[in-house]
Amino acid sequence: MKKLFFGVLAALTFAAGGAFAGTLDDVKARGNLLCGVSTGAPGFATVDDSGKDVGFDVDYCRALAAAIFGDPMAVKFVGLTSAVRFTALAAGEVDILARNTTWTYSRDTDLKQTFLGVNYYDGQGFMVKKELGVKSTTELDGATVCIQVGTTTELNLADYFKENGMSYEPVPTADNAESQQQYLAGACDTYTTDASALHGTRVNLENPDDHLVLPEIISKEPLGPLVRHGDDNWADIGRWVLNALVIAEEKGITKANIDSWKDTKDAEIHRLLGTGDDDILAMVGLPKNAMYNAIKAGGNYGEIFENNLGATSGINIERGVNASWTKGGILYSPPFR
Amino acid sequence: MSAPSLPPSESFKLSMLLSDTRYRGMSLQVITFIVFMAVFFWLVDNTIKNLALLDKDVSFNFLWLRAGYDINQRLIPYTSDSTHGMAALVGILNTLLVAFIGCIIATVLGLFVGILRLSKNWIVAKLMSAYIEGFRNVPVLLWIVMVFALLTEFTPAPRAFKGAEPEATMLFFDSVAITNRGTYFPAPVLAEGAYWLLLCFGFSIVASIYFIRYANKKKKDTGKSLPKFWVSSVMIVFPTLILFFAMGQPVSLEYPYLKGFNFKDGIHLRNSFLALTLALAFYTSAFIAEIVRAGIMAVSRGQSEAAASLGLRPNKIMSLIILPQALRIIVPPLISNYLNLTKNSSLAIAVGYMDVRGTLGGITLNQTGRELESMLLLMGFYLAVSLLISSFINYFNRSFQIVVR
Numbered sequence: 161m162k163k164l165f166f167g168v169l170a171a172l173t174f175a176a177g178g179a180f181a182g183t184l185d186d187v188k189a190r191g192n193l194l195c196g197v198s199t200g201a202p203g204f205a206t207v208d209d210s211g212k213d214v215g216f217d218v219d220y221c222r223a224l225a226a227a228i229f230g231d232p233m234a235v236k237f238v239g240l241t242s243a244v245r246f247t248a249l250a251a252g253e254v255d256i257l258a259r260n261t262t263w264t265y266s267r268d269t270d271l272k273q274t275f276l277g278v279n280y281y282d283g284q285g286f287m288v289k290k291e292l293g294v295k296s297t298t299e300l301d302g303a304t305v306c307i308q309v310g311t312t313t314e315l316n317l318a319d320y321f322k323e324n325g326m327s328y329e330p331v332p333t334a335d336n337a338e339s340q341q342q343y344l345a346g347a348c349d350t351y352t353t354d355a356s357a358l359h360g361t362r363v364n365l366e367n368p369d370d371h372l373v374l375p376e377i378i379s380k381e382p383l384g385p386l387v388r389h390g391d392d393n394w395a396d397i398g399r400w401v402l403n404a405l406v407i408a409e410e411k412g413i414t415k416a417n418i419d420s421w422k423d424t425k426d427a428e429i430h431r432l433l434g435t436g437d438d439d440i441l442a443m444v445g446l447p448k449n450a451m452y453n454a455i456k457a458g459g460n461y462g463e464i465f466e467n468n469l470g471a472t473s474g475i476n477i478e479r480g481v482n483a484s485w486t487k488g489g490i491l492y493s494p495p496f497r
Numbered sequence: 498m499s500a501p502s503l504p505p506s507e508s509f510k511l512s513m514l515l516s517d518t519r520y521r522g523m524s525l526q527v528i529t530f531i532v533f534m535a536v537f538f539w540l541v542d543n544t545i546k547n548l549a550l551l552d553k554d555v556s557f558n559f560l561w562l563r564a565g566y567d568i569n570q571r572l573i574p575y576t577s578d579s580t581h582g583m584a585a586l587v588g589i590l591n592t593l594l595v596a597f598i599g600c601i602i603a604t605v606l607g608l609f610v611g612i613l614r615l616s617k618n619w620i621v622a623k624l625m626s627a628y629i630e631g632f633r634n635v636p637v638l639l640w641i642v643m644v645f646a647l648l649t650e651f652t653p654a655p656r657a658f659k660g661a662e663p664e665a666t667m668l669f670f671d672s673v674a675i676t677n678r679g680t681y682f683p684a685p686v687l688a689e690g691a692y693w694l695l696l697c698f699g700f701s702i703v704a705s706i707y708f709i710r711y712a713n714k715k716k717k718d719t720g721k722s723l724p725k726f727w728v729s730s731v732m733i734v735f736p737t738l739i740l741f742f743a744m745g746q747p748v749s750l751e752y753p754y755l756k757g758f759n760f761k762d763g764i765h766l767r768n769s770f771l772a773l774t775l776a777l778a779f780y781t782s783a784f785i786a787e788i789v790r791a792g793i794m795a796v797s798r799g800q801s802e803a804a805a806s807l808g809l810r811p812n813k814i815m816s817l818i819i820l821p822q823a824l825r826i827i828v829p830p831l832i833s834n835y836l837n838l839t840k841n842s843s844l845a846i847a848v849g850y851m852d853v854r855g856t857l858g859g860i861t862l863n864q865t866g867r868e869l870e871s872m873l874l875l876m877g878f879y880l881a882v883s884l885l886i887s888s889f890i891n892y893f894n895r896s897f898q899i900v901v902r
Contacts, residue, residue, distance in 0.1 A: 243863050250868070271866035272553055292656075302757040304678055309846070309855070310863030315565045318577035329678075329759065330567050331769075332849040332860075342849075346654035347677050347768070349758045390550065 183387070183394035184228070184445055187255055192234045195221035196254035199239040199335050202360035203469045203477070204260050213237045216468040217258040219458040220279060220385060224256065224401045227450040232457035241335045243310035246271055249388055256398055258385040260354060262312045272389040276399040279384050279461075281481045281490065283377035284313050285355035287362060290372050292349060297376040301326040306339045306348035308332075313353050316379040336361065350374075354381050360475050397444050403493040404432060404451040408460035410484050410493070415459035418452065432496050440497070451496075461491065548869070557874075559865040560585070566860050568851045570767055581861045588856030589878060595774050595852065596839040596882075602778035603838060604831075607785025612815070614790050625786070632783035638844050640780055645772035645848040652677045658755050667753075674753055674760050679767040681753035681760045690747040698737045705729035769850035773842065781838045788830045792823035821897075828894045835890065836883045843879075853878060 187193055197205035197217050205215040218237065225235035238254050249257045250272070260282070261267075263275040286305075288294045297320075307314050309332045321328050331348045333339040340361055343351040351358070358373045365371060385402065387395050408414075411429055413421060421429050430436030433455075434448035441450050458464050462484070469477045483489025514524040548555065560582035567577050572590040575583055614625035632640065655676050658667065667674045674681040705728075712723040741748065753763030796819050804814040845852040846859060853875065862871040 243859055246863065246866055247868050250866075266864075267866075300758075302759055302761075304759060309849075309860050314860065315577075315864070318565060318567045322577060328567075330569050331678075332569075332846075332851060332855065334846060334849075338849075342649070345649045345677060346656075347649045 183255055183391045184397065187228060191229075192236050193221060193225045193228065193256070194238055194254045195224070195235050196238050196240045196245055196248055196257040196259055197221070198259050199241055200337050201260060201357050202364050203356065203473060203475045204360065205237070205239075205258075214468070216280065216464060217260060217385075219464045219468060220258050220402065220405075221256065223405060223454040223457045223464075224398060226453040226457035227397070227401050227404075227446055230447070230449075230453045232453075241310075242308050243334065246273065249273065249386070252388075255394070256385055256387050260357065260383045261386060262354075262381045263384050263386075264312060267386075273386045274389055274392075274395045275384050275386045276395060277384050277402050278382040279402055280356060280382075282354040282356050282381040282383050284316050284352060284379040284381055285358050285377055286350045286352045286374045287343070287358045288350045288372055288374060290370050294350075294372075294374070297374050297378065298324065298326075300328065300350060302328070303349040304329045304331055304347070306331045306333055306342045306351045308335060308339055308353060311353070312379070312381065317352055320378045340365075354383070356383075356469065356477055359477050360469070363475050393444055397446060400444070400496075401451070401454050404454055404496065405461040405464065406484065406491050406493040407432060407496055408455045409462040409491075410486055413455060413460055415456060415463060418456055428496055544869070555870060556867075557870055559861070559867050559870070562865070564861065565864065568856060570770060570851055581857075581865065584861055585853060585857035585874070588851060588853035591770075591850065591856075592839075592842055592845075592852040592854075593882070595770065595777065595842045595845070595850070596835075599774050599777040599781065599838050599842065600835050602774070603781040603785055603834070606778065606782035608789055610782060611786035611789025612793065614786060615793060629783045629786050632780050633787070637776065637780040637841055638847060641773055641776040641844055641847055644776040644779075645768060648768040648772055649677045654678075655755060655759050672750070672752055674755075674763075676760065677768065678759065679765050680771065682764040682766070683750040683752045684762065684764045686749050686751045688747040688749065690744050693744065694737060694740055694747060697740050698733075701733045701736050705732040708732060767850075769845070769848045772848050773845050773850045777838050777841055780841075781834050784834050784837075785831065788827050788834070789823070792825075792827035793819055795826050796822045824897050825899070828890065828897055832887050832890045832894075835886055839882060839886065840879060 195218075197213070197215070200206055201215070201217075203215060204217045205213065208214045221235050221237070222232040226232040228234070238248070240248050240254070240257070240259055242259075245257055245259050245261065246267070248254055257273075258279075260280070262282075263278065267273055268275055286297050286300065294300065300321075305317060305328050307317060307330055314330075314332075317328070317330070331342060333342055336353070336357060339351050339353070342348055344365070351361075355373060355377060362368050362371050362373060385398055387398055407428070411426065411432075413429065413433070418433070421433060422435055424430070427436065431438065431440055433452045434441065434450070435452075439448045441448055447453075459467070462479075465479065465482065466472045469475050470479070479487075479489060481490050483491065485492040514520050561580050563577075564579055564581045564584040565577050566584070568575060568584065568587050570591055571587050572594065573583075573587060575587045610625050610628055613621050614629065616622045616625070652675050655674075655678065658674065658676075672683045708729055709725055712725050712728075716722050751762050753760040753765075755761075800818055800822065801814050804818045805811075809817065842852055843854040843858075846855050849855075858871055858875045862868055865871075
C-alpha cells in the first residue's frame with residue numbers, strides 16, 4: 161500500500177515535470193496549435209464579420225500550423241492581454257506567442273523566453289484628437305495618457321517624458337479596446353502604443369480623419385513571435401517558418417504562383433518548397449513540404465503584410481523598413497540550406 | 498476470599514490501531530496528517546521542479562530594482578526611478594485607502610438603509626428593498642465598471658471648461674470641478690503657525706471626549722442629562738475658529754484651476770478611485786443593511802414595547818434600547834463584510850486604479866516576470882490585512898458583549 165502510494169506520487173511528479181520537453185510532439189498529439197494572440201489589435205489579430213480570426217500575427221500562426229499539419233486551420237487562437245501573455249506562455253497555456261510583443265533584453269533573458277526573430281519593426285507613437293491642436297509630442301506636457309499595462313511602451317513613456325522634462329498622468333488600461341474607449345470618451349488626451357497599432361485603431365474609428373497619429377516615434381519596438389526557453393527544436397521550427405515567408409517574398413514565390421516553381425534552377429527554392437531531392441526539414445521533424453504549405457496558407461511575408469496592414473486592408477501602413485532588403489528595407493533572412 | 502481478578506491484559510496488536518476505539522481516533526488523525534503532508538510536499542516539490550525546468554529560481558531581489566513606470570495616484574513620493582518595492586508600497590497604500598473609505602461609507606449607508614427598510618412608511622421600506630436587492634444581486638465587478646462608465650461618459654472633459662463661454666462651469670463659487678478625469682476640490686494650504694491650529698483642534702477633541710464621559714457619568718449617578726451634542730460641538734469648533742482669526746488665517750484654500758490639458762492644484766479624486774470606492778461601498782452596504790435588519794429584528798419586540806410604555810420616543814427607543822442589543826448580533830458578521838470589501842478592492846484593475854494588485858501583481862509582475870514571488874507577496878499582504886482587520890474588530894466586539902455578573 162505504502163509502496164503504491166509513493167509510486168503514484170513519484171509518477172505524478174515526473175509526469176508534471178516533463179510537460180514542456182517536446183512541444184512539437186505535444187502539438188502533434190493534440191492535433192492543433194495553441195497560438196497566443198492579442199485580444200483585439202486591428203491589423204494584427206482581430207475577428208472579422210464572419211467570426212474568423214484574421215490579422216498579421218494570426219496569419220503567421222496559420223503558416224506555422226500549415227507547416228506542421230498541412231492545414232492552416234489546425235490552430236486555436238487564445239486571446240491574451242498584455243499583462244498575462246508571458247505567464248500564459250510560461251505555464252504552457254499556449255505553444256507560441258505571436259502577440260505584437262517587443263523583443264527586449266530582459267524579456268529574452270530574465271523572463272526566459274526565446275524570440276524567434278522580428279516580423280515587424282515598429283516604434284511607439286501617440287494618437288491625439290485633431291481638435292486638440294497638438295502637432296508634436298513635445299507639446300504634450302501635462303497631458304493625460306492612456307496606456308496598456310505591462311508593456312514596454314509604459315517604460316518608454318516614463319523615460320521619454322522624464323528626458324524631455326515634461327509631466328504626464330498615466331491612465332492604465334487592460335487592452336487596446338479599453339484604451340480606445342477611454343481615449344474616445346476623453347478620459348485621456350492621447351493614446352500611446354506601437355505606431356502600427358495606432359494606425360490600425362485609427363482607421364476603425366468612426367471618423368478616422370478627426371484623429372492624428374503624431375509624427376514622432378519615441379522608441380524601437382521590434383515585434384516578433386516567441387516561445388519558452390528550453391525547447392530549441394520548437395524555437396527552430398517557429399524561426400524558420402518566419403524566415404521561409406521572408407525568403408519567399410525575396411524569391412517572388414506567392415500564394416498564386418507557388419506551384420509553378422518545379423523547373424526552377426534555384427536550388428534554394430527546391431529546398432524551401434521540398435521539390436528537390438534532399439529533405440532538410442526532417443532535421444526539425446517536419447514533413448518535406450512543410451514550408452510549401454506554410455507559404456500556401458497565406459502567401460509570402462509581403463502578401464500577409466499587404467492583406468493585413470497595407471493598402472488592401474485599408475490600414476495603409478507603408479512597408480518602410482519592413483520591406484525586403486532587396487527593396488531597401490531591413491528584412492533579411494539567413495539562407496535556407 | 499480471592500481478590501477480584503483484573504481482566505486479562507491483552508497484548509497489543511497492530512490491527513487494534515483501527516479496530517480498538519481507544520486507538521482509532523489517534524491513528525486516523527496520524528494518517529490524515531501524513532496524507533496532508535505528502536500532498537503539501539508534492540505540491541512544493543513539483544513547483545520547484547517545474548521552476549527548475551523553466552530555468553527559473555525564486556528570488557525577491559527584484560523588489561530593489563528600478564521600477565521604471567509611473568503611477569498616477571501616489572500617497573507617498575514615488576517616481577519611475579523608485580524601486581519595485583516602493584511601487585508595491587504605493588499600491589498597498591492605495592488599496593488601504595479604498596478599503597478604509599469604502600468600509601466607512603458602507604457602514605454608514607448600510608446602517609441607514611437597514612433601519613429604513615424596517616420603516617412603517619411603505620414607500621421608504623420598498624425603496625430600501627429595491628436598493629438592497631439591486632446592489633446585492635449584481636456582481637460587484639459590473640457595478641464598478643458601471644459607476645466608472647457613468648463618471649467618465651456623462652461628465653465634461655477639462656477642455657469644456659475653456660473659453661469665454663465654456664460648455665461646463667465649476668461648482669460652488671469656482672471651487673469644485675467635476676470632469677471625466679476625476680473631481681477636483683480645493684486643497685488646504687498650511688502656512689506658518691497652522692500647526693498651533695491643529696494642536697488646538699486636537700486638544701478640543703480630547704476635551705470634548707472628557708466632557709462626554711463626565712456627562713455620561715453624571716447621568717448614571719443623578720439621572721440628569723446634559724446637552725452633550727451642543728456643548729461638545731461648541732468645544733470643538735470655537736477655540737480653533739477664534740485662534741484661526743486671531744493668528745491671521747494661517748490656513749488658506751488652494752483652488753484648482755485649468756492649465757494646459759488638465760486642472761492643476763487642489764485635491765484630485767480620480768474617477769478610478771471614486772468608481773471603485775463608491776461601487777464597493779454601495780455593494781457592501783446592501784449586505785450590511787441586511788445584517789442590521791436581522792440584528793434589529795432579533796431584539797425581542799417586548800423590549801421596544803416596554804420602552805414605549807415608559808414613554809420613550811421612537812428614535813430614543815432605537816438608539817438606547819434596540820441598537821445596543823442589536824450590535825451584539827450585527828458586529829461579528831460585519832467583520833466578514835469588511836474583509837470582503839478589502840479583498841474585492843483587488844478588482845481595481847477593471848477601472849485602472851493602481852492598487853497593490855495593479856502595481857505589484859500587475860505591472861511589476863509583468864515587467865520582471867516574477868509571477869510566483871509577486872503572487873506570494875500579494876497573498877501574504879491580503880492575509881495580513883484581513884487578520885489585522887478581524888482582530889481589530891473582535892477587540893471592539895468584546896466590549897459589546899453582555900458581561901455576566
